Amino acid sequence: MAFTIKMARAAVEKFNAVIEEKKEYLTDLDSAIGDADHGINMNRGMKRIIDKIQGKDYADFGGLFRDVAMTIMSVVGGSAGPLYGTFFMKLGQKLAGQGEVSVEEFAAAMGDGLSGVMSLGKSAVGDKTMVDAIDPAINALKEHAPEGDAAAWDAAVAAAEGGMKGTIPMLARRGRSSYLGERSIGHQDPGATSSYYLVSCLRDAFAEG
Amino acid sequence: MIGILVVSHSEDAAKGIKDIAVGMSGAGDSVLIEGVGGNDSGGLGVSVGKIFDALSAMLPKTEGVLVVPDLGSSILSSRSAIELLPPEDSSRVVMADAPVLEGAMMAAVEASGGSDLAAVADSAMDARNLQKCDH
Numbered sequence: 411m412a413f414t415i416k417m418a419r420a421a422v423e424k425f426n427a428v429i430e431e432k433k434e435y436l437t438d439l440d441s442a443i444g445d446a447d448h449g450i451n452m453n454r455g456m457k458r459i460i461d462k463i464q465g466k467d468y469a470d471f472g473g474l475f476r477d478v479a480m481t482i483m484s485v486v487g488g489s490a491g492p493l494y495g496t497f498f499m500k501l502g503q504k505l506a507g508q509g510e511v512s513v514e515e516f517a518a519a520m521g522d523g524l525s526g527v528m529s530l531g532k533s534a535v536g537d538k539t540m541v542d543a544i545d546p547a548i549n550a551l552k553e554h555a556p557e558g559d560a561a562a563w564d565a566a567v568a569a570a571e572g573g574m575k576g577t578i579p580m581l582a583r584r585g586r587s588s589y590l591g592e593r594s595i596g597h598q599d600p601g602a603t604s605s606y607y608l609v610s611c612l613r614d615a616f617a618e619g
Numbered sequence: 620m621i622g623i624l625v626v627s628h629s630e631d632a633a634k635g636i637k638d639i640a641v642g643m644s645g646a647g648d649s650v651l652i653e654g655v656g657g658n659d660s661g662g663l664g665v666s667v668g669k670i671f672d673a674l675s676a677m678l679p680k681t682e683g684v685l686v687v688p689d690l691g692s693s694i695l696s697s698r699s700a701i702e703l704l705p706p707e708d709s710s711r712v713v714m715a716d717a718p719v720l721e722g723a724m725m726a727a728v729e730a731s732g733g734s735d736l737a738a739v740a741d742s743a744m745d746a747r748n749l750q751k752c753d754h
Contacts, residue, residue: 447664451658451664454660480668483666483667483668483696483699484659484666484667484668484669485658485659485666486658486664487658487659487662487663487664487665487666487692488664488665488691488692489691489692489695489696490692491664491665491666491667491692491695491696491699492667492692492695492696492698492699493695495667495699496699496702530695530698530699531695585691586691
């Protein structure tokens, strides 16, 4: 089964709902190692995205993800704005003109998005960032695609969750938390956490068809 | 003419640093100095859209623009705004890895002497070595 524009839109709406529900938890995580604004910022950004996409009819992923990217970049305020903005912008550029793609194609587009994030943030796997949740999710999607799309998405969610939890013992090398040095160890990264939610929302939207 | 764009998490800080750079450098009208900051609701934060709009307004009036960001997301947001510009414009924007106030100030002094963008950027980055309490 293909991943469709309808699923992408549903995933964005689900992501908004999850961020709304988890905003205090994200802010708590961020207050331990960051500036305590990740939940509030993402919540403000996602709400504005919903306002933006409501009533609009998107024929392809390019239009939808471009609107998501531009809104999140300008509204979120913290680093998550340009980082998630770049992720969605590259995702949309790769999938422009298409309204349904295979799981492999979607994974490749997520790979483009992640490359954009890593180049913007000068970050790598293991730096205790959102990259640590998204990178294993993409790898799992690609690896498990031969077992079927549903299995691939489930594996991606499990991998993103593992990646998110894997940030706990890491030393932060990027962003505000890197100023803490060793004191950043022992805390789960808020960006990896919201990225895990994003992967879950993509899976849930796919599962609902 | 060279442009200097101060980017801060605070709109007040951006405007204040701009005012200091304009007033204390003696650059007068020879340099276009602007400040942009705050999220799009006016709170602490950075908006890619605001930076993009400021650059788009400054570039037609200048040979090039030096962006002097404060910290963290100011840097990422400035990079994103520059990437969104058309290539002929983005090639005329440079970001300074410099302390924001001292960098803006030293860039303004350099630019007021008629230097090109690369020299203005170098001067801003020299602000990293500025010793200000040793006399």
